[in-house]
Amino acid sequence: GRPGLAAAVASMLADGGAGTRNATELAEAFAEVGADLEEHVDTDQVQLLVTVLAGNLPRTLALVGDLLARPRFDAADWQRAQARRVDEIRRHLDDPLRLADDQFEHALYGDHPYGHPFLGTAESVRAITAAELRAFWAAHYGPRTVSFVLVGDTDGAAVTPAVARALQGWRSTAQWPAPPPPPKPLPPRVVVSDRPGAPQSQLRVGELGAARKTPDFAALSV
Numbered sequence: 001g002r003p004g005l006a007a008a009v010a011s012m013l014a015d016g017g018a019g020t021r022n023a024t025e026l027a028e029a030f031a032e033v034g035a036d037l038e039e040h041v042d043t044d045q046v047q048l049l050v051t052v053l054a055g056n057l058p059r060t061l062a063l064v065g066d067l068l069a070r071p072r073f074d075a076a077d078w079q080r081a082q083a084r085r086v087d088e089i090r091r092h093l094d095d096p097l098r099l100a101d102d103q104f105e106h107a108l109y110g111d112h113p114y115g116h117p118f119l120g121t122a123e124s125v126r127a128i129t130a131a132e133l134r135a136f137w138a139a140h141y142g143p144r145t146v147s148f149v150l151v152g153d154t155d156g157a158a159v160t161p162a163v164a165r166a167l168q169g170w171r172s173t174a175q176w177p178a179p180p181p182p183p184k185p186l187p188p189r190v191v192v193s194d195r196p197g198a199p200q201s202q203l204r205v206g207e208l209g210a211a212r213k214t215p216d217f218a219a220l221s222v
Contacts, residue, residue, distance in 0.1 A: 004120015007041040008078075008085060008128055009136050014039040014048060016077045019066035023077045026063070035060045043118050054153040058162050065166025068146065071137060075130040086122050099193065100202035107191045108208055112183040142172025182211065 014037055017023045030037050035052040048067070052060045092098050102117050109115030119125075148163055150156075185208050210220060 001124075002120070002128055002132065003116040003124045004085070004089075004118070005124075005128055005132060005136055006046065006140075007119050008081070008125065009133050009140075010039045010041045010046045010048070011081055011085065012073055012078060012133055013067055013071055013137075015081055017072040017074055018063075019070045019072075021066070022072070022074065026067070029063055030060075033059050033063070035063070041118055043114055057150075057154060057159065061159075061162050061166045065163075065168075065170075068141065069167050069170035071134075073130050073134045073137070078128075078130045078133060082125060082128065085119065085125050089117075089119055089122050089125065092117070092119065096195065096198060096200070096202050100204055103191060103193055104204035104206070107189070108186075108206070109183050110186070113180060115183070138172070138174070140174050140177065142174030143167065143170055144172070145174050145176055183208065 015023060015027075017026050019026075021029060033052060033056040035050055035056065038049050040047040040049060048064070050060060050064060092102075105117075106115045120128075150159060210216060214220070
Protein backbone atom coordinates (compact mmCIF):
# COMPACT_ATOMS: atom_id res chain seq x y z
CA GLY A 1 0.00 0.00 0.00
CA ARG A 2 3.03 2.32 0.05
CA PRO A 3 5.02 1.91 -3.19
CA GLY A 4 8.31 3.73 -2.84
CA LEU A 5 8.53 3.39 0.95
CA ALA A 6 11.75 1.32 0.91
CA ALA A 7 13.40 3.77 -1.47
CA ALA A 8 12.30 6.71 0.67
CA VAL A 9 13.84 5.12 3.77
CA ALA A 10 17.15 4.61 1.94
CA SER A 11 17.08 8.20 0.71
CA MET A 12 16.55 9.49 4.24
CA LEU A 13 19.40 7.36 5.57
CA ALA A 14 21.71 9.00 3.04
CA ASP A 15 20.29 12.55 3.25
CA GLY A 16 18.72 12.79 6.70
CA GLY A 17 20.17 13.24 10.16
CA ALA A 18 21.54 10.54 12.45
CA GLY A 19 22.72 10.27 16.03
CA THR A 20 23.30 13.72 17.50
CA ARG A 21 23.59 15.40 14.07
CA ASN A 22 20.84 16.85 11.94
CA ALA A 23 20.89 16.41 8.16
CA THR A 24 23.16 19.40 7.52
CA GLU A 25 25.59 18.46 10.29
CA LEU A 26 25.82 14.86 9.10
CA ALA A 27 26.53 15.97 5.52
CA GLU A 28 29.23 18.32 6.83
CA ALA A 29 30.77 15.49 8.88
CA PHE A 30 31.02 13.26 5.80
CA ALA A 31 32.51 16.18 3.86
CA GLU A 32 35.14 16.75 6.57
CA VAL A 33 36.53 13.23 6.08
CA GLY A 34 36.27 13.52 2.29
CA ALA A 35 33.72 10.70 2.06
CA ASP A 36 31.39 10.31 -0.89
CA LEU A 37 28.04 8.82 0.20
CA GLU A 38 25.23 7.69 -2.08
CA GLU A 39 22.37 5.24 -2.00
CA HIS A 40 21.37 2.74 -4.68
CA VAL A 41 17.91 1.15 -4.63
CA ASP A 42 16.27 -1.33 -6.98
CA THR A 43 13.47 -3.88 -6.75
CA ASP A 44 15.55 -6.32 -4.70
CA GLN A 45 18.01 -4.44 -2.52
CA VAL A 46 19.31 -1.26 -0.95
CA GLN A 47 22.99 -0.33 -1.06
CA LEU A 48 24.65 2.53 0.78
CA LEU A 49 27.94 3.23 -0.96
CA VAL A 50 30.75 5.14 0.77
CA THR A 51 34.11 5.98 -0.81
CA VAL A 52 36.84 7.42 1.44
CA LEU A 53 40.60 7.48 1.85
CA ALA A 54 41.85 4.56 3.94
CA GLY A 55 43.29 6.90 6.57
CA ASN A 56 39.85 8.35 7.26
CA LEU A 57 38.10 4.99 7.46
CA PRO A 58 37.71 4.83 11.29
CA ARG A 59 35.97 8.23 11.46
CA THR A 60 33.83 7.33 8.46
CA LEU A 61 32.75 4.02 10.02
CA ALA A 62 31.52 5.90 13.08
CA LEU A 63 29.38 8.10 10.84
CA VAL A 64 28.05 5.10 8.93
CA GLY A 65 27.21 3.46 12.26
CA ASP A 66 25.08 6.46 13.23
CA LEU A 67 23.43 6.48 9.83
CA LEU A 68 22.49 2.78 9.96
CA ALA A 69 21.79 2.22 13.65
CA ARG A 70 20.65 5.66 14.83
CA PRO A 71 18.80 7.48 12.00
CA ARG A 72 16.55 10.35 13.03
CA PHE A 73 13.87 10.58 10.32
CA ASP A 74 13.09 14.16 11.27
CA ALA A 75 9.72 15.25 9.87
CA ALA A 76 11.10 18.53 8.48
CA ASP A 77 13.90 16.70 6.64
CA TRP A 78 11.37 14.26 5.20
CA GLN A 79 9.13 17.08 3.94
CA ARG A 80 12.04 18.46 1.90
CA ALA A 81 13.09 15.02 0.66
CA GLN A 82 9.46 14.14 -0.10
CA ALA A 83 9.10 17.16 -2.40
CA ARG A 84 12.33 16.25 -4.22
CA ARG A 85 11.18 12.63 -4.63
CA VAL A 86 7.81 13.67 -6.08
CA ASP A 87 9.60 15.92 -8.59
CA GLU A 88 11.91 13.04 -9.49
CA ILE A 89 8.92 10.77 -10.13
CA ARG A 90 7.31 13.41 -12.33
CA ARG A 91 10.48 13.72 -14.40
CA HIS A 92 10.55 9.94 -14.61
CA LEU A 93 7.07 9.99 -16.16
CA ASP A 94 8.33 12.32 -18.89
CA ASP A 95 10.96 9.78 -19.99
CA PRO A 96 9.40 7.41 -22.58
CA LEU A 97 12.05 4.74 -21.95
CA ARG A 98 11.41 4.59 -18.21
CA LEU A 99 7.66 4.87 -18.69
CA ALA A 100 7.72 1.89 -21.07
CA ASP A 101 9.77 -0.13 -18.57
CA ASP A 102 7.34 0.69 -15.76
CA GLN A 103 4.26 -0.22 -17.79
CA PHE A 104 5.88 -3.41 -19.07
CA GLU A 105 6.65 -4.53 -15.51
CA HIS A 106 3.14 -3.67 -14.37
CA ALA A 107 1.68 -5.65 -17.28
CA LEU A 108 3.80 -8.68 -16.29
CA TYR A 109 3.61 -8.53 -12.50
CA GLY A 110 0.31 -6.76 -11.75
CA ASP A 111 -0.11 -6.17 -8.01
CA HIS A 112 3.12 -8.01 -7.12
CA PRO A 113 5.78 -5.67 -5.65
CA TYR A 114 7.75 -5.98 -8.90
CA GLY A 115 4.75 -4.46 -10.67
CA HIS A 116 5.18 -0.91 -9.43
CA PRO A 117 8.15 1.48 -9.80
CA PHE A 118 10.52 1.10 -6.87
CA LEU A 119 10.51 4.89 -6.50
CA GLY A 120 6.75 4.67 -6.01
CA THR A 121 4.10 6.95 -7.42
CA ALA A 122 3.61 10.64 -6.69
CA GLU A 123 0.42 9.79 -4.77
CA SER A 124 2.00 7.06 -2.65
CA VAL A 125 5.10 9.12 -1.80
CA ARG A 126 2.98 12.11 -0.79
CA ALA A 127 1.14 9.85 1.66
CA ILE A 128 4.29 8.54 3.40
CA THR A 129 4.86 9.94 6.88
CA ALA A 130 8.06 10.20 8.90
CA ALA A 131 6.56 7.68 11.34
CA GLU A 132 6.15 5.16 8.51
CA LEU A 133 9.78 5.65 7.51
CA ARG A 134 10.88 4.95 11.06
CA ALA A 135 8.62 1.89 11.34
CA PHE A 136 9.90 0.42 8.05
CA TRP A 137 13.51 0.94 9.15
CA ALA A 138 12.81 -0.76 12.49
CA ALA A 139 11.12 -3.71 10.79
CA HIS A 140 13.69 -4.32 8.05
CA TYR A 141 17.07 -2.94 9.12
CA GLY A 142 19.15 -4.74 11.71
CA PRO A 143 22.40 -6.63 12.36
CA ARG A 144 20.87 -9.79 10.88
CA THR A 145 19.80 -8.16 7.61
CA VAL A 146 22.70 -5.82 6.84
CA SER A 147 25.99 -6.90 5.27
CA PHE A 148 29.20 -4.84 5.38
CA VAL A 149 31.59 -5.14 2.44
CA LEU A 150 34.88 -3.24 2.65
CA VAL A 151 37.28 -3.12 -0.29
CA GLY A 152 40.64 -1.38 -0.34
CA ASP A 153 43.75 -0.79 1.73
CA THR A 154 42.49 -2.14 5.03
CA ASP A 155 42.97 -5.19 7.23
CA GLY A 156 39.95 -7.30 8.07
CA ALA A 157 41.17 -8.23 11.55
CA ALA A 158 41.78 -4.58 12.39
CA VAL A 159 38.65 -3.10 10.87
CA THR A 160 36.10 -5.62 12.23
CA PRO A 161 36.29 -4.22 15.79
CA ALA A 162 35.82 -0.72 14.37
CA VAL A 163 32.64 -1.85 12.63
CA ALA A 164 31.44 -3.48 15.87
CA ARG A 165 32.07 -0.23 17.78
CA ALA A 166 30.23 1.78 15.13
CA LEU A 167 27.16 -0.45 15.47
CA GLN A 168 27.41 -0.89 19.24
CA GLY A 169 24.03 -0.92 20.93
CA TRP A 170 22.07 -1.66 17.77
CA ARG A 171 19.29 -3.99 18.88
CA SER A 172 16.81 -5.20 16.30
CA THR A 173 14.57 -8.19 15.72
CA ALA A 174 14.51 -7.57 11.94
CA GLN A 175 14.83 -10.71 9.84
CA TRP A 176 15.09 -11.32 6.11
CA PRO A 177 11.60 -10.78 4.69
CA ALA A 178 9.85 -13.68 3.03
CA PRO A 179 9.37 -12.94 -0.67
CA PRO A 180 5.76 -12.78 -1.84
CA PRO A 181 4.50 -15.62 -4.04
CA PRO A 182 5.31 -15.18 -7.73
CA PRO A 183 2.62 -13.70 -9.94
CA LYS A 184 0.58 -15.95 -12.16
CA PRO A 185 1.29 -15.69 -15.90
CA LEU A 186 -1.30 -13.67 -17.78
CA PRO A 187 -2.56 -14.29 -21.33
CA PRO A 188 -0.81 -12.38 -24.16
CA ARG A 189 -2.11 -8.87 -24.71
CA VAL A 190 -1.16 -5.48 -26.10
CA VAL A 191 -0.74 -2.46 -23.84
CA VAL A 192 -0.56 0.97 -25.48
CA SER A 193 0.43 4.24 -23.83
CA ASP A 194 -0.54 7.03 -26.20
CA ARG A 195 1.83 10.02 -26.21
CA PRO A 196 0.68 12.40 -28.98
CA GLY A 197 3.55 14.09 -30.78
CA ALA A 198 6.23 11.73 -29.46
CA PRO A 199 9.12 11.56 -31.98
CA GLN A 200 9.77 7.85 -31.32
CA SER A 201 8.05 4.80 -29.89
CA GLN A 202 9.23 2.38 -27.21
CA LEU A 203 8.43 -1.32 -27.62
CA ARG A 204 8.64 -4.08 -25.00
CA VAL A 205 7.92 -7.75 -25.68
CA GLY A 206 8.33 -10.47 -23.08
CA GLU A 207 6.90 -12.84 -20.50
CA LEU A 208 7.66 -14.14 -17.02
CA GLY A 209 10.76 -16.32 -16.82
CA ALA A 210 11.70 -19.21 -14.58
CA ALA A 211 12.49 -18.63 -10.92
CA ARG A 212 16.11 -17.83 -10.07
CA LYS A 213 16.40 -21.06 -8.05
CA THR A 214 15.38 -23.30 -10.93
CA PRO A 215 17.94 -26.05 -11.60
CA ASP A 216 17.84 -24.96 -15.26
CA PHE A 217 19.12 -21.43 -14.47
CA ALA A 218 22.57 -21.96 -16.00
CA ALA A 219 21.19 -23.54 -19.17
CA LEU A 220 18.55 -20.83 -19.55
CA SER A 221 21.23 -18.15 -19.16
CA VAL A 222 23.30 -19.73 -21.94
